[in-house]
Amino acid sequence: MPGPQSYTGLPPELVASSEFQRVCRERDFGQVFQLAKKWAGVYPSRIAALCGMTPSRVGEIMSGRRSLAHIDVIERVADGLRIPGAMLGLAHRPWEIPAIPREFKRTPGQPSASIDEVAAVAEDGGEASGIDDLLTLADGKVTRSTLVALRSSVEDYWRRDDEHGGASLRPAVVGHLRYVSQLMNGADEALRRDLQSLAAELARLAGWAYFDARQYSTARTHFTQALRLSRLQDDYLFMANVLSCMSLQATYDGNSTDAVALACRAQDSARAVGDQPLVMSMLHMREAFAQATLSDSMACHQALDRSRDAYEQARGREDVAPPWVRYFDESKLIVDTGIALARLGESARAEPLIAEGLRRESAAQQRGRAFHAFWLATAQLQQGSLDAACQSASLALDFTASLDSPRVAGHVREFHGRLAPYAREAPVISFEQKMREVLG
Structure with missing residues (x-):
């Protein structure tokens, strides 16, 4: 039997399965080991060697007679079986941090920072290798169909985020981000720009997933990456989108002054593009949230008025707004107005809204x-x-x-x-x- 050092990880289809993700989230290691045996042929003696345990202890865990509670043992299981830390509620494991490519080919005129900046997400706290196998959507060749497939995945991630939350999406989203950064190396100039836009969207999605997981430092890293990528393309509207996410996170993180500054900077970025009333309505609401947490009633109400006025201008024109802001409909305007008022303590007005x-x-x-x-x-x-x-x-x-x-x-x-x-x-x-x- 090969030694532990030759082990390369669980099959990608097992790691991606909802059942495996569930038992990892619940830290049901009996089922984790059972699934590893069933899907990968990793038997108790092999698990024991990989995870620094005795075969009898592994057998007791698999039969339900024993459980795992000590964090150091759980970390050994994550490292031994190559289970991403986020799936077990752990910090990123050392083996998850990917090496940053030191060289890549650039076409004339391409900003030198683009690929490095995408890869820097992992260095600053992103998820890691082992996910790559899940994301091999093209055999090293970038085509328009590759982009369509990747964009479809992003849309599916957002749907799943709405329905079930973003925390469990983190490994797959960051894996997609790493994969897109690799695809840039072999792409022509036109495809490279599209991939860069896709990388910005994935970085924002990764930031949002970590934000939903209340891992604010890592979320900020990904949001910053999305901001840099969109800045490279002079995509000021998407920059406004990312800044709005950062403003909301700052509000949750208790940095209300920063939240106001980020919301106002997002508004400036959107104004640079031109007439975007729906975007401006959402951004004024972000400012209202931040002003409410500062207990600045006048500034909050002024921001709410601007949000409502901008929304009225956007009526009938929602289809020309960027797709990422179309969630901000009349229902969202109403409920967010109520939340801002509740933050101010104006509960009688807030409740019916x-x-x-x-x-x-x-x-x-x-x-x-x-x-x-x-x-x-x-x-x-x-x-x-x-x-x-x-x-x-x-x-x-x-x-x-x-x-x-x-x-x-x-x-x-x-x-x-x-x-x-x-x-x-x-x-x-x-x-x-x-x-x-x-x-x-």
């Missing part, structure tokens, strides 16, 4: 509905309506059940903390019971 936005939202937008239900509960609690607040929070838990979004889990904890003064009340006890059932 959030309730109406939530009523209008698509059933597919599970994460958004969970967030908005928690904000509805917050507005109701601010008004002293404990029963209604707990009912709305229970509704949010229903949406949360199908999500992998630490951001949503953070909202659960924050709302639960606000219930501490009412810990003995029946609605709170009922909510806590449901929270344990849903979140374990």
Whole structure:
């Protein structure tokens, strides 16, 4: 039998399977080992050698008589079987960090930073090798069909992000980003620019996935990468998009002054392109969020007014707006206005707006509905309506059940903390019971 040093990792189709991702997320190592045996022929003795355990201990884990809880042993399993750290809730493992290509061919006039900057994402904290095998969509030859396939994957990632959260998408998204950076080496100039645009979109998506996982430092790295890539192409509209994401993250991270600055810079970037009312409506709303967290009521209301006015200008012209901003529809305008008002403490005005936005939202937008239900509960609690607040929070838990979004889990904890003064009340006890059932 070959030694551990010759092991190259689990089959890509196993790593990509929803079942394997689920058991990794649950840290059900009995099933992890069973699937490794079934799919890859990695038997207990082999697992033991790879992970620094005895065969008998591996056998006990596989039979369910023993579990793994110590983080150092879990890290040995991740390293031994080559399971990306994010899949097990760990930091990036050392073997995940890819080497940055030192040389690549450039066509005349191409900015020297483009490929290096894409690769630098991994150096600064991106996911890593081992995912590449999942992403071999073309046999070293870049064609228009390659781009179509890659763009289709990005669209699917965004759909899955809406429905189930972004945390579990991180390894695959960053793997796609690395793959696109490699494809640039062999592409002609026209395809290279398209690949660079795609890399910017993947970097933004990676940033968003890490943001949803509440890993803000890594998210910022990817957002910065997306900003650099779009700047290389003078794509000021997409720069505004990335800056808006960074503003929202700064709001969540407690850096409200930075959030305002980023939102205003995004508006300046969008204005440089020309008439884009839907984009401007969304960007003014980002500013309103940031101003609300600063408790600047006047500035927040002014930003809300500008957002509403810009949206009115955009009516009937949504189809000419960039695809990435079309999610910002009337329902989103209404519910986000309510959230900004709730942040200001104007709960009586906020509650009907959030309730109406939530009523209008698509059933597919599970994460958004969970967030908005928690904000509805917050507005109701601010008004002293404990029963209604707990009912709305229970509704949010229903949406949360199908999500992998630490951001949503953070909202659960924050709302639960606000219930501490009412810990003995029946609605709170009922909510806590449901929270344990849903979140374990």
